[in-house]
Amino acid sequence: MPPDNGAYMVAGYVVTAVILVGYAAALWRRAGRAVRGE
């Protein structure tokens, strides 16, 4: 019987999505400012 540690998997998947989507969103906002010449 595998150990019951699904919460760690969920934490790892959430953290990954937050970092990668967050960084992409930050680039998107910065790109908007750079392209508009603000």
Added chain:
Amino acid sequence: MTLPTAGPRLVRRGLVICALALLGLAGVYVLAIGYTPVEARQGLAQKIFYLHVPAAWCALLAFSLVGLSSALYLWLHDARLDRFAAASAEVGVAFSAVMLTTGPIWAKPIWGTWWTWDARLTLTLFLFFLFIGYLALRAALVDPAERARFSAVVGILGMLLVPFIHLSVYLFRTLHPQPVVLKPSAPSLPPEMLQTLLASVAVFTLLYIGLVTARYGIALAEEAREAADAA
């Protein structure tokens, strides 16, 4: 005012690639959770492997390319190489953050501790701090030629750590698992796990390309704006 340079075009292209890669990442989540078997001894926590390994691959790829482009910059003095190094370093730090957070989250249920100061983990943390320093150095220097030259030296030094990190599990006594794919013998994974891992590596690499393209385009647009302001 819209700037008439290649910057905005590269930014758009990069962001489209990022959007496709993030959709691919959602597909990797579905594959990892629904398609791969649950590992008998490690349980569901083992599935962090499908994100941790590709993040580590992209971080080491990014920092290796920073070193290579930095060495080429010192030789050729081409500003495009410096711009690429800066973009790759920033994206590499983002992937390192994924690697350095998912690793401890996996280690806690499997090793019983969040962190241990073994060679692989310690060298990886040093690499992360070194590239934080690289970005801080770039932000601190105003003169573009001086900034490119000094940061190129730091970038090359960072690249030199990469082979030690990959080989650290062979060179030192370490808790970190041995490689299961990038090793002299055939990959030692069941087909479902190997397919999901390779799909994830492809998606993360696509995301790396998209993020670097967008970041490079932003740098280009910012430089064009500064040139226009100075004129």
